[in-house]
Every structure is written in C-alpha cells, then in structure tokens.
Amino acid sequence: MKASVSLDRAALRSSLLAWYDRQARTLAWRVSPDERRAGVRSDPYRVWLSEVMLQQTTVPHATPYFLSFTQRWPTVSDLAAVEDGDLMAAWAGLGYYARARNLLACARAVADQHGGVFPDTEEGLRALPGVGAYTAAAVAAIAFDRAANVVDGNVERVMSRLFAVETPLPDAKPELKALAGDLVTDERPGDWAQALMDLGATVCKPKGPLCDRCPVSAWCEAFKGGAPETYPRKTKKGDRPRRHGVAYVLTRGDAVALVRRPPKGLLGGMLGLPTSEWRATPYDDAEAVAAAPIAGAWRDFGAVEHVFTHFSLTLRVFAADKAGNGGANGGDFVWTPREGLSALPSVFLKAARAAERLL
DNA sequence: GATTCGTGGTA
DNA sequence: TTACCAAGAAT
Numbered sequence: 001m002k003a004s005v006s007l008d009r010a011a012l013r014s015s016l017l018a019w020y021d022r023q024a025r026t027l028a029w030r031v032s033p034d035e036r037r038a039g040v041r042s043d044p045y046r047v048w049l050s051e052v053m054l055q056q057t058t059v060p061h062a063t064p065y066f067l068s069f070t071q072r073w074p075t076v077s078d079l080a081a082v083e084d085g086d087l088m089a090a091w092a093g094l095g096y097y098a099r100a101r102n103l104l105a106c107a108r109a110v111a112d113q114h115g116g117v118f119p120d121t122e123e124g125l126r127a128l129p130g131v132g133a134y135t136a137a138a139v140a141a142i143a144f145d146r147a148a149n150v151v152d153g154n155v156e157r158v159m160s161r162l163f164a165v166e167t168p169l170p171d172a173k174p175e176l177k178a179l180a181g182d183l184v185t186d187e188r189p190g191d192w193a194q195a196l197m198d199l200g201a202t203v204c205k206p207k208g209p210l211c212d213r214c215p216v217s218a219w220c221e222a223f224k225g226g227a228p229e230t231y232p233r234k235t236k237k238g239d240r241p242r243r244h245g246v247a248y249v250l251t252r253g254d255a256v257a258l259v260r261r262p263p264k265g266l267l268g269g270m271l272g273l274p275t276s277e278w279r280a281t282p283y284d285d286a287e288a289v290a291a292a293p294i295a296g297a298w299r300d301f302g303a304v305e306h307v308f309t310h311f312s313l314t315l316r317v318f319a320a321d322k323a324g325n326g327g328a329n330g331g332d333f334v335w336t337p338r339e340g341l342s343a344l345p346s347v348f349l350k351a352a353r354a355a356e357r358l359l
Numbered sequence: 360g361a362t363t364c365g366t367g368g369t370a
Numbered sequence: 371t372t373a374c375c376a377a378g379a380a381t
Contacts, residue, residue, distance in 0.1 A: 052377095052378095055378045056377085057378095062377090129379095130380085152377045154377065197377055237373090
C-alpha cells in the first residue's frame with residue numbers, strides 16, 4: 001500500500017515538473033531556463049518583491065510595478081533608503097497599502113539588521129515584516145532551494161481537486177496544506193512550487209478548468225468524479241455593506257489640496273482627498289457642504305462608486321477653488337500639482353476625475 | 360479565529 | 371449589475 005502511494009507521488013511530480021519545463025512561462029521576476037543554464041541565480045530581493053506584490057494581486061496588475069521598482073531600486077539597500085512618501089506614491093494603485101508600509105520596514109530590517117542580505121531559511125524570512133507563511137515558504141523555495149511547503153490559493157484549489165476534498169474553505173486550509181506538504185521533496189523545490197501555482201493559474205482555473213490539458217488529471221479525484229469545477233467547496237460570503245461619504249476637491253491654481261491619511265487602517269499612510277466621515281446613510285447637499293474641510297463655494301460634481309474588499313462606497317464629489325478665499329483655514333493640506341494625483345489610491349483618482357472640469 | 364485591508368478583470 | 375476572484379498578512 002505504502003509503495004503504491006509513493007509511486008503515485010513520484011509519477012505525479014514527474015509529470016507536473018515535465019509540464020512546467022515545457023511551458024517555459026516567462027514572468028518579469030522569473031529566471032528562465034536559458035538564464036539558469038547560463039549561471040544566473042534568482043535574486044532573493046526580486047523574488048521577495050514579486051511575492052509581496054503578487055499577494056492577492058494579478059500578474060498583469062503587478063508586473064509594471066515590479067519593473068518600475070526594480071529599475072528605480074535595484075537592490076534591497078536602495079529600497080531601504082527610500083523615503084516613506086516616495087514609496088507610498090510608487091505603490092499607489094496596487095492596493096492593500098499595508099504591504100507597502102511593511103515592504104519598506106522589511107527592506108530596512110534586511111539592510112540594517114542583516115547586512116543587506118536576506119535570511120535564507122523559512123524561519124528567518126517569516127520573522128520579517130509583511131512576510132507570512134506563504135511568502136516565507138515561497139522565497140525559501142524559489143530563492144534558496146529549500147524544500148518548503150508553498151501554499152497559496154492556487155495550490156489550495158489544486159489540492160482540493162486532486163483529492164476531492166469535501167471540507168469547505170476556509171476550514172479546509174489545514175487539510176489542504178497537509179496534502180500539499182506530502183508532495184514536497186528535496187528535488188527542485190522552487191520549480192515545484194512554481195509549477196503548482198502555474199498549473200492553478202493557467203489550467204486548474206477556478207472556472208472552466210482545462211482538464212484535457214492537465215498533466216496530472218490521471219491522478220485527479222475531482223476529474224474522475226466529473227465535476228472538478230465544483231471544488232474547492234466553500235462557505236458563502238455575506239453581503240457587502242454600503243457606505244456613503246463626500247470627497248472634496250479644493251483647488252488653488254494648478255494645485256489640489258490633499259491630506260496625509262493616518263498611518264494605519266484603510267488606505268493608511270497614503271495621500272488622499274479630504275473627505276467627510278464614511279457612514280451608512282447618504283449625505284444630502286446641506287450635510288455635504290457642512291462637512292467640508294473649509295467654507296467655500298462648493299459645487300456638486302456627482303458621485304463615484306468604489307468597491308473595497310468588505311464594503312461598497314458611494315462617494316459624492318464636491319469641488320471649489322480657493323482663489324479669493326484666503327481667510328478660512330482648514331488646516332494642513334498638502335498642496336499637490338495636478339500630475340501628482342497619480343500618487344493617489346484609485347478611489348480618490350476616480351473622485352478627482354469626476355471634478356475634472358474644474359481641474 | 361474572525362476582521363480588516365484595494366483594485367481591476369471577468370462571467 | 372452583481373458576484374467572484376488574485377502568488378495573503380496583521381491584528
């Protein structure tokens with residue numbers, strides 16, 4: 001019995017790794033087989049940076065940011081020397097801004113406490129800011145050839161189908177991780193991790209899996225069962241509540257008044273437009289004007305919709321020009337020229353565009 | 360252990 | 371339009 005299990009595992013691994021070599025999928029952060037033959041080693045800095053950017057983020061969205069970051073800051077020490085505001089501006093639009101704060105904290109920890117060299121073990125990596133179980137395992141495997149169990153959403157889906165796991169997510173996570181761990185060996189751990197994730201991303205997709213092209217369908221219980229797309233099982237998500245707010249576009253010549261948001265919480269540390277409180281009930285005109293950061297001739301520019309992970313937002317947009325209103329002082333604005341608006345999170349970019357006639 | 364935290368693409 | 375989803379981490 002035991003012999004047949006290990007035989008299956010070896011055959012499955014062999015088939016998937018052969019498929020991975022055949023694909024030769026090119027990604028901006030990946031060392032190609034040709035490069036590897038030429039002696040190029042994967043750079044832990046680039047592996048780490050890519051893994052952080054890819055957390056809950058698609059490859060097409062992350063790729064231009066990765067290229068820009070690695071061009072501006074070729075090493076972790078270069079990144080560690082960046083000022084907070086510049087880093088946050090460079091991250092604008094990627095989302096989950098705690099990642100940017102932790103990215104900088106991690107770079108500085110590596111530069112200051114590790115001599116600019118990344119730890120080469122899972123435990124050492126896991127202790128760094130913004131590096132959780134997945135990222136520590138991924139960097140350990142891909143950059144340092146450690147036999148780490150790299151489990152992301154792709155791997156969970158692949159395991160749930162291979163073994164027809166009936167436990168719904170997220171309860172199934174420990175079970176799926178254990179199943180993935182049984183397939184890890186000392187042979188090409190980095191390639192194995194990437195092969196599994198590539199399979200999930202391009203073949204074993206959430207909807208419409210391409211089982212006729214799958215290198216491991218022969219071992220797949222869900223495929224045998226005839227309904228692979230129904231895995232992983234999952235518990236339904238609750239409704240997303242709606243919130244309402246008002247954003248204020250205050251101009252002074254070419255400049256727009258921005259505010260630096262508190263360091264933690266939603267959009268923490270980012271520049272943003274001044275806004276009212278975001279609450280459950282809509283704002284009428286009088287409330288919107290009353291909540292403005294300074295008194296002025298506020299004009300209604302409609303509203304924009306934005307969806308966050310855990311709520312939807314209807315944001316009314318009011319705008320005014322500060323010219324000829326030198327009196328009232330609403331406090332410390334960061335006056336930013338029009339082109340500087342690219343440093344804003346998307347929700348504020350939408351609102352600013354809504355007032356574009358004024359800008 | 361349940362919540363909080365973005366964004367853009369796709370069915 | 372709605373719902374789901376993508377190489378998760380911190381609290």
